[in-house]
Amino acid sequence: MKNKLTIYSIITIFSELVWIIGSLLTFYYFYRLLDVPEEDQIFDVIRSYDFLGFKNVPETTLNIIMSTCVLILLISTPLLVMNYKNHHTLKNETYERETGIYLIIAGILSIFSLNIFATVVCILTGITIMIKKPRVKIKFVETEFEKKDIKIKSFVNTLLLFFFLSIVAIIVIVPFYWMILTSLMSKSNFSDYTDMNLYLPFSDMYWINFKEALTKADFGLYIKNTLIVAFTTTIGTVFTTILAAFAFSRLEFKGREMIFTTLLMTMMVPGELYVITNFVTISNTFHWYNTFEALIVPFITDVFYIFFLRQTFKQIPDSLYKAAKVDGCSDLKFLMRVMIPIAMPTLITITILNALGTWNAYVWPRLVTESDHYLVSIALRTSFTNSATQMTDYRLQMAAATIITVPILIVFLFARKYIMRGVGRSGTKG
Amino acid sequence: MNKFSTFKTKFNDLRWRMRNYKNDVKSLITNFFDKIYIGRIFKLNFFKGMLYLSPALILILIFTLYPIINSLLMAFYENYTPVDGMIDGFTLDNFKSVLKPGFLVAIKNTALIVFVSVPISVIISLFISVMLNSVKFLKSFFQTIFFLPYVTNTIAIGLVFSLMFDFDYGLINSILEFVGNTFVGDFFDLFGVTISPLHWKDSQATYATAMTTLLIYTIWGSLAFKIMVFTAGLQNIDKQYYDAAKVDGTSKWRIFTKITVPLLSPMIAYITITSFIGAFKSYTTVVALFGETGRTAGSVDLRTIVFYIYGYIMNGNALNPGELSRGAAASLMLFGIILVFTVIQMYVNKKRVHY
């Protein structure tokens, strides 16, 4: 090891990793322990549990422990990602003064995840960096009159700007917050609608709702269905798309442009028009009603993706292809070794958009399947409403909604760049 | 092929001799391929091209091209039964039977969604993007948040809205009640407006409240995409235009109307067309809020055109003779409306969009 900071950073990363895995395991342990209440129970039953030699521990205690675990995860995971990214700069000593400041802030945040070890090391690293990179003093000559006026005016402007942006941000965030909040409420907490419940104490966060939603309404099955469909259609789409885009961008053959133009024109026709015939094809010709084939086969290709990937392929200079030909490289090899690696970002975008599409699919699965092959969207809409009383169990519905929304949000936060690249997707959604 | 390979050997030879003159070699390669190689392989490659295309092409033929033609025909079939594929001939009655009063309500609902939600969301997102573009601090943070609705499940968040607009449990009514009890409520009372909880979407909801709920959700969900496209567009505008305007003492509002909006007009046109098309096809938003019936418990009808199309297929209806033809007719009408509308839009844009 060359420098002290590298060791510090490895220690921090390691301790955070241990912390995250620990809290995950703890959460899982208690989650396993929870008993799902009987069907049609109207009131909350005070349950208590025995574990690890403790007797009669009330559920609220478990709630506190599990909430704490989640809090730790929420804080530690981003910090871990950040520290991991910082590791390189620390190793190569390319850090700036800002890195030190970030690390100190990270250390302070670590306190809230109860990870004292990481706190100490982070702050230590931060201070070391701050000492090594002292502040560069820039002397600003305060220029007299007028300037004050301008400053106040622009300050007020900025403040207003941030005020409006924050309001919009809150409006965007509130539904998500409300969803998660409701998904954690107990029955009594939820029906106590006279007070506005804007937050929940840790002891009242009923994580059991998630278990209930997954087991009672068979929601686990629907998630499994969706994953199967998403996985297969995505692999299929990527495969067909690569081959077609390659043909359209590199191979020269008669009728290529004509075929391509025809395909582009189909993009203008609304999907509703061909759903009707496809329904007949799937259920009568192929006899695939209520099978996975019906959900998968029609979706393992997409004209838009072909178009999208072709654009990327076209940007790869033709001379590269010709030079490879001279060296006796076959088309397939060229595709695998040159085109695909270069077009990787686009392929990732396609993968994510396609998986998202399946995750959000509603109409088609609804048309060609029955309840055992439903995907999450349909199950969400139908499973939590009692068919006899028309009453919806909002808490469980929100728990299920949280289960299918939060993973997507996490994927989005990590793959923001790739998703945003593909937003041009003809403005359609759902 | 033989001739080709001798040529290739010769050529390689030449290449090695001329390795110092890389540029010459490059142009040689290009010429060589353009003249000889491509010319020969051209015919040979039709088979190969098709091989690469076939997986995608076969699927597209079965599930996109054929359905378009078939649905076109189906709309004119008489008493079409999908099970045996029998028809009694051709007719125009399908279109007639689609155009019952309920369908006209659907057209009205769709038109309301299209002509209210699209302009409002375009304007709001334009302003938000301009504001977003003028901050540096926390910009990507805000950008990330504003983009969230794009990636979330329409049904899931629709259910959340449904809950938030619930009469008893909803956040919106809690806020209304809270605000109504403060001085703001008293202030509005002076004008005869009472701020109090509303029946947004339950059995006592009126058409106005239910439609408002739907519009709010539609707008909320459609902002993300537009903001993203607009911010991307704004970033591409050369900063020097703004510097030039600043030197000339242009006011902020004038900069917005005379520079930003015109320079963004291709984006605005694109967004408007795609959003109009999307809004004409509204379906899942309504399902998320009001269920598959598309009606409130108090029978306020909020079904859109697409509801009618799917109505002919769902719940076993498809098996009845003639139902699918009516569905095809309805979808053809939707296609027609969208097409006419898109053409008009493009025509208008051509006149209005600058450069």
Place this chain on the structure above:
Amino acid sequence: MEVRLEGLTKQFTETIAVDNVSVTFESGKLIGLLGPSGCGKSTTLFMISGLLKPTKGKIYFGNDDVTNLAPEKRGIGLVFQNYALYPHMTVQQNIMFPLENLKLSRQEALERTKEMATLVGINELLDRKPAQLSGGQQQRVAIARALVKKPRVLLLDEPLSNLDARLRLQTREEIRRIQRETGITTIFVTHDQEEAMSISDKIIVMSKGLVQQEGIPQVVYNKPINLFVSKFLGNPPINTFDGKISNGKIIIGDIELGKTNCNDQNVVIGIRPEDFKVAEDGFEVSITDLSRIGRDTTVYFNLNGIETRALINSEEVSTVNKIKLKVKREKIHLFNPEAGDCINE
């Protein structure tokens, strides 16, 4: 309107783009701000325009301190490197745009627009959009737009760099003419020394944020204050040699060039190609290469291990590959090898 900078400094987060610059731009003159790319010319110009706030220092227009004045209140016209013409407006709308901000009557605005169009010679293009114009025409529109407000100072940021070689020659004469006709104080930023030398009343040479030398172009050319300036001005560039002064003689290798009063020391010797003269009593060199362009011939030879260029009247070059050359004393520039400053006698 005279423009005066006093100790002007601009610091971006890490770089000091402009460092304590104090210069005067005389009223009614065309002044070239010259220097290699990245030396802080644009930054200086943008501070004068008010688009950038200086970190330190003051800017005076005449006797007014304008350091804290907003750009639109300074009365300046600014032409950007890529013109920044609004692509969605016609030429006329572009030129009129600044006037509309001033809330002039339409009649007057139109008149002034016409007047400017005539001045820069784009009368027949008023209804076109910028995309339909050639580079040179766009350039003129940009100048017209900058001048239409009747600014006190005209600022041009590399106005010719986006034009092809022939248009560049033509347009720079045009700029010169417009400046003469209007008599407006004009600051002209460029990295092309030839451009600046040919049309400026005065040039200011910058490097790394610092002003190196200012003065009338010919004076700066003949009396460069340091090695940088001497190398930056002139095409083909100046020849430099490591030499020394010993016993009052200037010596490169074993060749004696002339006499000086300076103390003995090592020096860098600069000689411009056109300052070599053929003379019988000169030092002999063997020519390695020749290129003849019209009346002048460029002669290449090796002088003390350095590839050297000399510009000589074609008639004086004989067919033999040896030639005798001489340099006048006042054309020999001596520089301190460490600091690069000019050594004066």
